[in-house]
Amino acid sequence: MYNRLENKRSSYSYLIESFFSNLQKNSAATSINNKYYFPILRGTKDYKSIINNKLKKFSESAHIQNKDSINHFISLLNLQTDGLERFDIYSDIIYAEYFKDTNIKNQILTGGKLYQEIKSMLLGEETQRKLIEDFQKFLQENFFSDYDKVQLIPNEKKKVLCVKIGKDERAIYDWGDGTQQLIIILYSLFKHKDEQNKLFFIEEPEMYLHPGVLRKFIEVINSDLFKNHQYFITTHSNIVLDTSADTNINMSIFKFKKVKDKSKNGGKDFLIEQCNNGDMSLLNELGVRNSSLFLSNCSIWVEGVTDRLYLKHYLKLYCDKYKDKKIYRENVDYTFIEYGGGNITHFNFDKTDNPNSINAKYINNNIFLIADNDNPKEGSTKAKRKEAYREQLKENFYELSVTEVENLITSEILKQTLIIQNPKKESEINKVFEKEKKFANRKLGKFIDALFPNGEIKTYSADSGTIKNKIEFCKSVIDVTDDFDKLSDEAQILTEKVYEFIKKNNEM
Secondary structure (H helix, E strand, O other): OOOOOOOOOOOHHHHHHHHHHHHHHHOOOOOHHHEEEEOOOOOOOOHHHHHHHHHHHHHHHOOOOOOHHHHHHHHHHHHOOOOOOOOOHHHHHHHHHHOOOOOOHHHEOOOOOHHHHHHHHHOOOHHHHHHHHHHHHHHHHHHOOOOOOEEEEEEOOOOEEEEEEOOEEEEHHHOOHHHHHHHHHHHHHHHOOOOOOEEEEEEOOOOOOOHHHHHHHHHHHOOHHHOOEEEEEEOOOHHHHHHHOOOOOOOOEEEEEEOOOHHHHOOOOEEEEEEOOOOHHHHHHHOOOHHHOOOOOOEEEEOOHHHHHHHHHHHHHHHHHOOOOOOOOEOOOEEEEEOOHHHHHHEEOOOOOOOOOEEHHHOOOOEEEEEOOOOOOOOOHHHHHHHHHHHHHHHHEEEOOOOOHHHHOOHHHHHHHHHHHOHHHHHHHHHHOOOOOOOOOOOHHHHHHHHOOOOOOOOOEOOOOOEOOHHHHHHHHHHHOOOHHHOOHHHHHHHHHHHHHHHHOOOO
16 A cells, blocks of 8 residues: 655654555545544543542542642533543543544544444444344354353443343453453444445554454454455564464565664664565564464374375365365464384473483474384384373374375275376276275285286385385375275274364364
8 A cells, every 4th residue: 555654753643643644645445434443542441430439539538728620620520421421531542642633533443432332323223223233143153152142231320331241241341351352343343344445453453362362353354244344453463473374364464663774764763564474584573482382283293294295185185075174274273293203212292301302292282193003013112102102192192003104095096096107007907906905904015016916017115015106106196086085984084083183272
């Protein structure tokens, strides 16, 4: 919309005025009435009555000779309508500080007039009453789904908006700050959702919001319900930046950085740069370090690259089949860690530190470990190690019942894979596979070569008996596996377990 704010002095008020001035000149939405501002200062308490009562108590208890000035101020307050119908101390302060030379006063949304707004809507036309009804349902479905209903109730006697969540009803300012914040911001967004070219300026929405609720908030305002809106959000939250990595989130990121030498920045105090999603410099600017947060919400430990490729494809097929399943993002919601077979001995998965091994929980504390069967002998070191993993990780340790991940494919998928890789030998391959082949606990490369002892197709066995070119073989398997129902029973079970693990560690 514009490249740089014209900022001739460093005061916050001028920066805001200039911000709106530039938007006014360059935005397609030219009317100031299209712009709404949510400042950091947001509140729903009846500050008029609070101030009035405090002044009266002070006047009654203070031993001062002349109380005229106090009584005069009380009388001025009493000229206002009681309660929250007219008085909004936050809005008045914001307007006086930053917008006194504009006509934007009615677009400063602090929540102070929310009581009067909801009251007017509920006493208004049918469409207005329907909007409040729909908004209550919207809140319940998106943020309070554990409760049967959410209701907004103007209390005429106290002149305060009461909020009922489930069976609990109380004044809005007696709810948590996060709940107040959600209602204040989302009400205005919802009210204008069907209107075009609305711009909302939200300062630091992370104030008072639980990180999980903040993430949900960003996802909700980006949904189709609010497709007519555009937002300008200031934030210091890595949660907002993390959400921007989601390919479904339409978000541009700009970094504001105060410069030391204005002469190198055209005389301007701030350098404004557009950043790419995932720009680590942003996290560095915010002071976020690896120790501040885990890089992904959970980790799936697999033996090698093909294990990761198979499982990633199986998860895709699972979500393709079950359309109601949320698609989780690799490297954000979960990540794969390839431990390289025998290298697993260098890690421990217990809560205690072992100086002779690496504690995997310092890499990511939510772990799902998948291990090949390998048919270890009872009482062997490998068997004992797997038993230890099972004890440490409980249901988050999964040992394949087959030799290795390639053995999870079905006889039909193996046949089609061999045909793809040996297109001129289709008839020979079909003949060999007239009957279903079982190879769950066989070295797959050696098993395939034994099916074609006269060299009818290329050889597949490595010296160890496994597939010698695993990545090429894996790609062909993926090409012919285009439906979740084509997976073997165990491949389906494993996929569902991994999906549920990811889901569990990404719920709010």
